[in-house]
């Protein structure tokens with residue numbers, strides 16, 4: 010290898026370094042010099058997270074070969090723009106406009122903004138958007154709107170049109186922080202490029218840390234593994250060991266939980282490293298561990314396998330065919346199911362047959378990839394405290410510990426999990442496969458510290474995705490458009506492994522036709538294993554699949570009756586006295602008021618769209634109702650601790666994992682509210698989070714649960730602490746006084762959802778249940794333009810009226826809203842992970858760029874205080890990514906008459922529909938899907954084979970009678 014000495018002027022100073030002119034990129038050199046504010050996401054020039062300035066021009070440093078750069082060139086990185094004590098106005102603007110969520114893209118955006126404002130100090134919003142489009146700055150978290158806001162604010166300050174203070178969030182003088190847009194505590198490090206994400210931590214690990222990479226053969230979706238040839242790799246320079254399943258002392262499986270007696274799987278089917286069968290394209294057969302990442306990567310190429318092709322079933326429909334072989338020996342491919350039987354129940358089909366208006370169709374909801382800009386990277390080492398410590402993107406630290414323990418065979422008490430600053434996961438961080446891999450590598454390599462690196466294409470092939478779903482559905486209405494009944498058969502493709510798959514099927518069983526009044530229904534949701542990527546958590550988990558069918562049927566019904574789709578929905582939303590498909594009252598009834606808020610906007614946009622529609626560019630408006638549950642229901646619990654510190658501040662300990670959504674600011678604002686009687690300010694709160702050594706188990710960052718659960722637990726802790734501090738005269742003891750009197754200064758409390766006896770898990774025979782202490786609601790409206798020449802649909806406007814209860818931090822809720830809605834738009838139009846070769850990077854898989862998301866992006870918050878939460882709040886995430894895609898799909902139909910039955914609405918599908926219409930042909934739904942057995946026979950079978958609820962003993966009493974929904978909805 011021939012090296013080169015070079016000097017570059019970096020951030021104003023000449024920096025001399027030695028590099029490999031062939032292999033090094035500008036990014037690798039900068040990062041080796043310690044300037045890790047420049048992040049590498051995709052590594053292939055498509056995401057912009059590595060953006061720096063080179064001789065005054067923006068470049069994506071990950072693809073800029075160092076050997077092609079002139080000596081003494083000038084480089085500007087995020088570190089050269091500003092630092093915590095000397096922040097640049099752009100950095101201030103990003104922090105205060107809520108433009109920073111996970112923050113992984115942030116340095117790239119800030120450098121890009123710096124270049125823009127040098128060139129054009131007074132850009133319009135459209136020019137800002139053009140700039141980020143041209144320079145390929147991609148953000149997966151924010152939905153872009155708050156980023157453009159930040160740029161406009163920074164430009165004003167830089168032009169001296171306003172003072173810096175004018176663009177900063179002002180802290181309320183009355184110390185009423187709840188609901189205000191507090192800046193996220195972690196934002197400062199992120200805007201300065203000082204937050205160390207997984208790759209940065211790896212780069213900074215001590216000497217002798219080993220580096221592990223995957224051996225991911227990518228040869229087949231289903232194969233018998235006959236042999237792994239690792240001898241040649243083991244002889245390669247620097248290789249420590251090639252780790253295979255045979256080296257694992259534990260079971261090599263993650264934990265398993267059964268949620269319904271109808272589950273036929275007997276245990277976890279996910280081997281961390283392949284044993285005797287490859288179950289999907291991204292399966293990992295070995296880990297190559299070496300002294301450097303480069304050595305490990307070179308050696309990994311030398312590992313080969315002998316394999317024998319097995320029949321591949323890449324979709325539910327293939328796996329459910331009667332002649333399909335079992336993918337997993339212990340259970341059939343269709344392995345669990347959840348029915349809904351309400352009102353006329355089994356007689357519903359007959360009611361539908363006889364109804365005046367009936368629509369039916371089959372709908373496919375696609376395999377949506379999460380596409381965080383940061384992929385996956387994990388470190389594992391034995392700490393000096395005797396704990397095997399795993400640093401990762403953990404989304405449920407304590408459950409992840411359980412998974413690692415299960416896989417490795419180590420006792421859970423010997424494992425510590427720390428969440429690294431996380432470049433978002435949107436749900437896949439719940440799965441512990443890669444966390445377990447790093448732990449396995451550490452244990453197999455004589456307890457040496459190991460850093461596991463995964464390239465973006467490897468990550469795409471390896472990670473779980475949103476489970477696709479195939480639904481056959483029917484909906485019946487009377488002459489006035491009032492719903493008589495509905496029927497559905499939904500099959501969810503859970504991919505190669507069963508983790509949580511039987512929990513997933515409870516989601517369509519809650520959200521099909523939510524939040525309408527469906528008096529009679531007969532429904533079934535089934536789950537099958539296939540040979541594609543396994544299904545995993547993703548914001549809105551399990552609900553978008555339901556809305557894909559039910560919100561299409563609602564629109565189809567409106568068309569059939571000749572009624573406005575808004576009016577049909579207004580007529581059928583649930584009102585006090587109506588029950589949901591689980592036969593309980595909705596927890597609250599804000600639906601009518603939310604529609605009243607949307608109505609004038611709908612009328613205006615509808616009129617404008619009709620006026621501006623042309624034969625070449627047709628415009629339309631679509632509506633869709635969505636919503637989600639809050640918490641994991643009867644299983645949920647949350648533990649936190651509060652401590653009075655010697656300096657008079659308060660430490661809050663929790664595992665409110667920050668996946669980009671703002672776990673830090675959530676913990677801050679709820680703690681401030683809980684300790685309000687003490688008159689605390691943000692500076693008084695010290696957050697100690699997401700390290701199992703110090704923090705109690707606050708549960709997963711999932712199911713829109715953290716804000717709801719954490720606020721309950723922190724109120725309990727605050728009460729205990731304040732009671733302990735309170736003197737007889739009502740004043741409060743200081744830390745010294747507490748210690749002097751021997752009063753403990755730290756209080757750990759746990760809130761348990763099971764204490765809420767109104768909760769009831771779904772009945773395995775009927776779906777009757779009351780699974781959540783609150784719901785969230787979102788009414789989505791999209792305005793779409795369809796280019797009739799190409800079939801390309803663009804979302805040009807979006808409105809969402811939501812009700813997530815009292816808002817704790819408006820900036821965080823807005824962030825989740827814009828972010829979730831932007832995923833909805835992508836899900837409708839471009840995103841997919843089906844073709845493992847084409848979809849192996851964010852561009853190929855259709856991540857929305859800034860021009861795919863409208864700037865005309867509007868939120869209307871309707872806040873019904875939740876009576877089961879001390880602050881009136883619920884959760885604020887998943888409603889925003891529940892049904893928005895169907896607003897877009899319905900808008901396409903409204904614009905040009907093309908109903909898209911199978912997502913995503915690629916231009917060629919719309920074009921095909923337009924061509925059909927031009928020929929006078931009808932656009933028919935796909936042929937009814939066969940989901941493993943005849944729907945009616947299966948429902949009859951369930952009726953004749955009732956099963957006992959697994960959780961019956963936990964909750965013997967049905968407290969339906971004492972249940973009080975919220976009907977007093979504020980205006």
Ligand code: FES
Pocket residue numbers: 048049050051052053054055056057058059060069070071072
């Ligand atoms: Fe360089 Fe994505 S463009 S990391």
Ligand code: FES
Pocket residue numbers: 108109110111112113114115147148149150151382432433669
């Ligand atoms: Fe932009 Fe997360 S904040 S990718």
